[in-house]
Amino acid sequence: MPIPKIEITNPQALEVIGKVKSGEIFIPLTTWFKKTKWYLVSILIVTILLVALVVGKNLSEKTPVPVFTPPDIESVTPPEIIDLKSDFSSLKEEIQNLNTELPDPIIPTFDDNLNLEETVN
């Protein structure tokens, strides 16, 4: 099936096509690009740096941090103290617990002189 040939007759469209063909339409774009080219370059560099930082961080997290331990220094191990207990330790405790204070038990106080007479103080 033959493709029908489209003929553009709209004057405005013809004008735009003419500008495109001559490159006139790109002049403002080229001008803006020339004006802001250093800004764009700066943004590009910052973006590349940020991307590099993110990638570096991810890589560092995946790699385990090597642990450096000092070499073993030979030390003298204190000898194990064995708590020797004699069968007679309880007797020693009994002697230690002996109450040497007197009177033990305390002697209670009593009134031996109970009567109904007036007490003279």
Add this chain to the structure above:
Amino acid sequence: MKLFVKLFLVTLTLLFFSTATTTVFADAKSDYEFQYSRYRQNYIEYSILKKDFLANPTLDNQQKAVLAAKQTLSSRDLSKANFAAYLLDLCQEKQTNYAPIKPLLDSLRSARAFFFSEAEKSKAIVTPADLASFTEDYLINVVPHNRSFRTGILACKISQLVRIQAQSKNALDVILPKLATPLSTPIQTRIDDLQLLGNKINDTIDTFTDKLYTEEEIGNIDNEYYFTGKIETIKKIQTLQLKWIDGLIDIDLNYAHS
């Protein structure tokens, strides 16, 4: 059948009384504490009622005061009797059979009997005159029995010290067969030293006990500082006993083998 029932009942009764007697004997301290708290309550009541009677000497107030005095007397003498029993229990639980303190224990027994008897006697008090007469006699007779508490306390302490001496001697008798024979000279010296120290402690206890019966000490018995010098002697004996047991434990740990 009837015979079996009778036998069963008799056995039950005997069992009940034997248990009850043991409980009473074992609880001399709680009996004393109970009677002493009763005495304190009764004494407060007696003091208030006596004051009322002296301020307002009516027959009613007199009867109330005499009754309160009677109750106080009874609880006082029961407290004292039970305190003597408590001290006797304390001394006897050590089971030392140390003859030199026997007179002190006899004094406590005599005091216990005297105070029980006085508590019983106080029941006959009815009038203020009875009360006055009772107290007059009591003040004359009570002195040696009150003193027996002081010497009884010392008897208990001596009993404890003697008990420790007996246990120490037993400990040495246990150790000796465990030592390698023939005994080396250093070990023999240490054992000789222990025996010498043990004898020294025994002598100190004997001297301490004998001194209690001297006229000077008996005359000093009511003194406020009666116990002061004795505390020092007991501490000295305790220190010697500790030194002795340390020596024995050292031999046990280093030379004896089980």
